[in-house]
Amino acid sequence: MKCDSVCPRTRDGNADMQTQLFENLGLNDSLTAGINDLGFTTPTPIQTQVIPHILEGKRDLVGLAQTGTGKTAAFGLPLVQQVNLQTPHIQALVLSPTRELCLQIARDIKSFARHIKGFKALAIYGGASMETQVAGLKRSPQIVVATPGRLLDLMRRGKVDLSSLDSLVLDEADEMLNMGFAEDLTAILAGTPSDKRTYLFSATMPREVAAIAAGYLTDPNEITSGPRNSGAENVHHVYYTVAASNRYQALKRIVDMSPEIYGIVFCRTRQETREVADKLALDGYNADALHGDLSQAQRDHVMDRFRKKNLALVVATDIAARGLDVTDLTHIINYNLPDELQSYTHRSGRTGRAGKSGTSIVIINRKETHKIRMIEKLTGKQFEARPVPDGKAVCAQKLAHFIHRIQNAEAIDPGMEPFMEPIVRELTAMDKEDLIRRLISLEFKRVLEDYRRAPDLNAREKPDPRNKTNKPSFSAMPMTRFRINVGRRHEISPPAVIGMVNDLSGKRDIQIGRIEIKQSFSIFEIDRSFEHLILKSFHNARFSGTPLMIEVAPAAPPASRTIRNIRSNGSRQHRKGPALGAGIGSRTC
Template identity: 35%
Template sequence: MKNLVFGELNLSKEIEKAVSEMGFEEATPIQSQSIPHIMDGKDVIGQAQTGTGKTCAFGIPTIEMVEPSNENIQALILSPTRELAIQISEELKEVSKYKKGIRILPVYGGQPIERQIAALKKRPQIIIGTPGRLMDHMRRRTIKLVDLKMVILDEADEMLNMGFREDIDEILEKVPQERQTILFSATMSKEIMDLTAKYQKDAVLVKAVHKELTVPNIEQYYLEVREASKLDLLSRIIDKEGIKLSLVFCNTKKRVDELTSSLQSRGYMAEALHGDMKQSQRDRVMSRFRNGSIEILVATDVAARGIDVDNVEAVFNYDIPNDEEYYVHRIGRTGRAGKTGVAYTFVAGREFYRLKDIQRYTKSKIVLMKPPSLSDIEESKVNNVLKDLKNVIAKNNLGKYVGYIDKILEDVHLENQENYITTIDIAAALLKTLVTQNSKNDFSQADTYNYEDTGAEKGMVRLFVNMGRKDRIQPKHIVEAIASRTSLSGKLIGAIDIFDKFSFVDIPYEYVDEVLSPSKNFRIKGKKLTVEKANRK
């Protein structure tokens, strides 16, 4: 089944407008398969990993099917963690922002229940909740599910792994029997199938099936980089490698426009290509790309279909793709017609796990690359200038220019008779001038970012954590440990870097005192977690 564009899914104009503003052009495989069945009122089992767009796969039809005029709770979404509940809530609020009368509320542990009770008085029709807190509200009768029409279990396998089976049973046995039940899980274990058999009727199974992917013979690299430093890194690689023609992929139209504008302001010949452009605009951009008058084409996956340019030297995954197949399609744009090609993928924070998925499904080796330094770039530019100079010397058409050098020597000696200047000095000065003038970017102090620095981004403070890879921890463990014992929401926690014996985590400045309070007893897997300010280099 081919992926559908959102215009083919019979959605309301309000939803289409919201989705378009979120920057999405095409439904992902799991969305293309799930949305029509859910809209038809069928029970659905969706098998999909995180990062495949599954939230919108159930969120879009849920919002479409809720009746704004009915102020009772009509849809319940169960989530294993507070962080996921908040994330789902925020995404659904984006999707529903043009649908009047739709109210959405997340309920989870760690937040004062009185605040949630007050919010429930505003009569939300969609509740996203963790099992424990939801049951607490049901016992208090602050949440009543008598008019419930839909139940969605997101990351059902994770809920079972966390020991929520009894809670799920208790919740589902107390909600109306005549309802639509949707379940999403990354795996289809026996426990999951038992759950579906007990609580679903004639469920339709949909899954994002991975095709057998063949990766072309292209050099593949990934670079670990913070989001705020991606633009500098892209510029440095293009400058160091002297790349004349490249494709840069972003996941949304908004990102394409923003990046194109930033590259143009730095002096690059860059153009955008995405679904909001008229066909005549796309044709003009592609014509300029083919004839080399554009150096960098910044595009979305959908807009880049049909691009067939033989001399693309490099492909950049500025945003890591949501689907492994997209990765293969992207990097296949380089290395054509028997030429060598190279692909660079930028990975920020927790995206590293998606990169691992890509490597596993494509059975390819993506090599870690160290970001180029300013001295690397300068050396590369000198080499490029020297190469051009050798070509000029080989043509031996330098007669009148030798005269200019003699004139320069004479003038310099008249002005400064104490120092003896040679033709080598003149050549070195000219080389320096050429390299400086050919530099695309006037790197300011802010641009000379040290990628190995452990400092946090602006407005954030970097903290040291005494556990690392050897303790078998993941970023989610650190987020849950901190968010569960402080008022700091997991969504506000920044970059997390995990090393063998320790880790670093960025948190907003205003939460530092609370997180570092001696009264906080952070634990991961039963082991006490020590958190303190990281030392800057």
């Protein structure tokens, strides 16, 4: 049972225009006073829909909305209002994936309740003193905000009692599952009362999140802020195609074309993160790395510098950046695409917040063009293909920005006046044009040297698969061969293989290549970018009662390939027996 079939839905367009002020959403005077103190007057679409729903308290909820749309206030305000200050037990629990998000939610909830005497909220997270958190629990907070790992540890030690819980919020549920918290969530939810209200919030709705919703929510209502998996509306999506060896040089040019850049560069691995950040720093860019090998103190130092804009760029892995909550980023740069393409939505959603525009950039090689099409289909957003700028264009942009800074510079500080007379005396004798040339030469020596003989970095793309008059050569697509332990004697057929991939992966756009049906086993090829998903999806699955075993098979000898798109629903009728049974498992990031 997926949420698609059980959740009545409400979208932005259905929000009642008469409830566009916080005062009209049913919040009490103490909370509206706190909101006004914070400078907020008009609720966001997700707040307009969620706040009355939670205040009513009759049904569970699945809320699909991007980070930065106001989810914390959407669930935090009504939870605070529902608190009974005379009851000395935990009444509401909020689970979040990271320490930083946990602390941010707790701070926000406390700020909402600033006019409510006797209200207490507590943050529980790893990397901090357990004794201090246990002491905080003894002071009977009404709301606890926690990361799953530390909370479960305290539960097993008998330090946390959730038996009287009224409300549970799962914030960024897809991220918690991506970080491998599935088993922890299951254990935590098992220790809560069955009659509580549960509110699940997620930016995307993959199969695992739908399974959590089906298993632990009762007749939930679904509220969607924007189309599913769509990403932020104010983000412009751009990609550049280069040879893999030119990826870093392309990154430099992209950054140099945006002198006021303030953003995150996403890499796949810790090693790559360190290498890219070190190169940027050596080349004179204001950048630092954020990855899992840093101590908590080092991580906090980098994040604090970035929030204060003492750093223009942070180079990070997906996991390391999850707690980095900054609202006014101008750019997100995907140095490499994530292994799970749905994670692109989380990355790009970090810019274009609070009504501001942003740009999400992807640097790809020619073999990855099809991934851009997959993301377009997933998000409903179109990408703009741009050429990597040449050296002349970069220099012109940098010079134009320098001139703009001079023209818009503030008046000279009075403290400079004593020094101005000798400066003017020395420079007045110089020719105006010569003075400008010398000034430009001093300011742009590095840039001019870098780009004087800059090569063309652009790589020709493979043909666009959407252009039917210019069909792509799928033989160049990287494929992974899989071997499964069912063959002709199990009455399996190529359409049945397609049906299994379709059902178990939960996707309709995976490209499948050659299928070979042998007597006792079968071989099939899948777009390599889905290798991890296929291995995970087939785990614990069955075909006609036979437990499936899947493994990566050796590469086939070169041969022409036939590529099938597994979109066809008709293929399912050829499958013998249900190919189901894949449960929720922890993911390793």
